[in-house]
Amino acid sequence: MTPFQAMTRALGLATGLSLAALSPASAQENWFPMKIFDSSSGTPTPAEYTPVGKAEKPYNLCVLFPHMKDSFWVAVAYGVVKQAEAANVNMTLYEAGGYENLPRQLSQFDDCLASGADAIIVGAISGAGLAQKFDEAKAKGVPVVGVVNPVPIEKLPAANFVDFAAMGGVTAKGLLASLGADETANVVTFPGPAGSGWAESFNEGFKKEVAGNPNVKILDEKFGDSGVAVQLQLIQDALQTYPDMNVIWGTAPTAEAAIGAVAEAGRTDMKIISSYENQAMLDALNRGDILAFATQYPVGEGAIGIDQAIRLIEKKPVVKLVQPEAAVIDKTTVPNVKMDLVLAPADWTPVYSVKAK
Template structure:
C-alpha cells in the first residue's frame, strides 16, 4: 500500500502544489482517503496519490456520464480518457443526455458490458437509481467505480470522488465569513442542481448547515437540470421574484448563466455570484471579477484516479477504495496561484468517446 499512497501533512495541501494534471506525470497528487470507505462521515487522512505506470494489458473500461453538456463533465472526460491513454487501456465513453435520463444511463451501461467491458466507471444520474445494475455487475465480477456524483450501493468496488456536502459547505462558509451573525442580512437564492442527484442533496445539506448562525438569509432554493437554458430561466424567475436579492449561489452553470443576465439587467453591482464547483466559465468569471469564488474538486484528477482504480482492481493490485482530491476555494485574491490543469480540460478540448 505504501507504493500507492505516501503519508503527507495537511499543511502541504496548498494552491499550486500539485503537478500539472494535464502533463504525462500528473502525480503525486494531494488527496484525502476515507477509512472506513464509502461513508462520507468517516475519518479522512491526507496522502499523495501515485497511479500505476502502465497496465499489464489493454483492459476495456466502460465510462458512463450523466451528460457532457457542460465543461465540468468535459473535464472528467478529459481526465479519464487521458489516463486510459497513459496506462494503455481501452475506454468506451457514453453519456445519457441529462439528469432526467436514468433509464438511458442504465441501458447504455448494460450495452457497454454486453460489448465486453471489464470494468465500469459511473458518474451517476441518481444516488439510488443505479443500485440494481451495480448489483448485476458485481454478480458478474465486473468492478464498478463510482466517480464524482455518488452511488448508495454497497456493491461498488471503489469511489473516486469528494464530499459534495463539503463543496456546498465551503461555498456557504465563504458567505458566512462575509456576513457573520449580527451583521446586515444577505439575501441569497440557492441553486443546488437537479433534485434527486446524490451530489446535489449532499451539496444542499452542506451549504445550508454552513450558513446556520450567520447573517445569510436563504430566500429561495431552486432545483433544476444543469443545462444552461434551464438554469438561466431559474435565475430570471428568481430575479423577478426577489428584486432586493444580494447573492446568487449554485452550480457552475448557474453562475455562468447569471453573469450576462445580471449585466443585462444592470444588477452586476447589486447581486454577487458564488459557484460551488469549478468550470472554465467560473474560472473566467473569477479572473474578470464577475464571480466571487468557487471551491475546486480537481475534476480532471478525479477522472484520472477512477481509471487507475479500475486497472488496479482488474490486476489484483493494492488500491484505495475511497479517495478524492483535497478541496480548496479559489477566490479573486488567490486565483493567480491556482493550478487549472487539475480541474479544467485544455482550451478547445472536444469530447472523447473512445480510446483504442
C-alpha cells in the first residue's frame, strides 16, 4: 500500500498536492502538504504533513549533518534553512566532513548542548554511535529530532527518514523493468559506508526485491565512504575483478564515478542505477548516462525536521516518525515528480545560519 493508493488523513490545514515543473525548489509555500507515511505506531499510515507555521518565539535550533559533499545534503540544508526562515527561528548548521568523522559529530553535539540550543536536529553518522548523546540531551530536557539517516527511534521524541529497504526495493523494480526477456543482470552493489545503517538497509531492500529472479546475480557488495574518490576506486577494482559485471548499483557518488569509469573502459552495455538522488543524478538521467535513481524528497525532510523540533519545544502534537514515500525516477516518471522537494535550486549557495527577524 502506498499513500497515493489510499485515502489520506490531514495533519495540517491544507489538502491536495500539486505537481511541479521539472526545475528544483523555487517557492517554499508549494512544498506542503507533503504526502508521507505516519509510522509512529510501527505501522505506516498514509498521511499529509503541513508545518505548524511561525514559531511562538525565536528559538535556537542546532543542526548537525554528516557532510555537505554533495547536492543531496545541500537539498536537506535548503529545506532546513527555508523552513527556519518561515518559522522565524535561529538556526546554526554544523557538518562533520564525512561518515568517517563520528568523533567530530559527537563533539559538535556537545557544542550544541553547551550553546543552550532549544532543540537539536541531527543527520546521524551513526544512530548507535550517538545513542549516549541522545540520552544526555534528554536528561537536559533538550529535544532531539533525527533527520534523513536512521536512528533508534525509541531514543528520540521524533524523527523523519525514509524506509531505506523500500527505497532500495524501488530501484530494483526499475532494474527488473528494464531487462529484456533473456537479458541477464550481473550486479555489483556499492551501498555506501558500512555501519551507517542506511547503506545496509538500501542494500538489503535491493537484494530482497531481486531475490529469486534467475536473470539477476549479485556478484559482490562493496561498502565504502560516499565520496566520489572512494567510490571510483571501488568501481575500478570491480571492473577488473568482475569483467562480466553489467550493472552498477549504489550511491549517487557511485553513479557519478561510474559514468566516467565505464566510459573509459568502453563498457557501453553497463546499466548504472543510483539508490538516491542529487543534482548530478538528474543531469545524468537527462543525458542518458544512468538508468534511474530513487528519491526520498530530501528538501521536504529538512523542512519537516525543523517543524518537528518546533512542535516538540512548544509541546504541540508531533508525528513521532515521519517517512516519505520512496519513488524511482527514470525518464518515464520524471515529468510527474515534485522536483522542488527533491533538489535545491541550482543557484542556491548553502547557508549555515539563520537569524530570526
